[in-house]
Amino acid sequence: MDCIFCKIVKGEIPSKKIYEDEKVLAFYDVSPQAPVHFLVIPKEHFRNFRDISSDKLEIISHIFKVIQIIAEQLKLDDGLRIVNNYGKDGGQTVDHLHFHVLAGRSLNWPPG
Numbered sequence: 001m002d003c004i005f006c007k008i009v010k011g012e013i014p015s016k017k018i019y020e021d022e023k024v025l026a027f028y029d030v031s032p033q034a035p036v037h038f039l040v041i042p043k044e045h046f047r048n049f050r051d052i053s054s055d056k057l058e059i060i061s062h063i064f065k066v067i068q069i070i071a072e073q074l075k076l077d078d079g080l081r082i083v084n085n086y087g088k089d090g091g092q093t094v095d096h097l098h099f100h101v102l103a104g105r106s107l108n109w110p111p112g
């Protein structure tokens with residue numbers, strides 16, 4: 001499959017990894033929008049959050065557990081933002097489920 005994040009999971013494209021286990025990979029975004037900007041992805045390919053069948057939804061809680069662990073490690077105690085862009089209007093550009101985590105500066109709300 002021609003999926004850039006699947007290639008990162010397989011090590012065919014390099015990434016700056018922060019965390020990895022059997023289900024999940026976290027790595028820094030190549031185009032950071034904040035002083036801290038990383039992505040957390042499931043290793044299994046889901047196109048987006050709506051593509052996850054009910055019996056596999058636990059991957060979402062696992063991803064949030066991983067974000068807790070990384071927030072602790074990076075001491076993101078002043079706050080952070082977790083973003084999942086879905087579809088055309090949501091601004092999704094990579095069709096492999098991913099959560100952005102942004103931190104290190106005050107973030108605007110609402111987003112543009």
Ligand code: AMP
Nearest residue numbers: 004015028029030031085091092093094
């Ligand atoms: P989205 O627009 O929500 O689909 O986010 C996709 C994100 O993937 C963007 O923030 C890109 O900068 C990021 N990205 C694309 N290719 C890579 C890569 N090879 N390594 C790290 N981040 C990437």
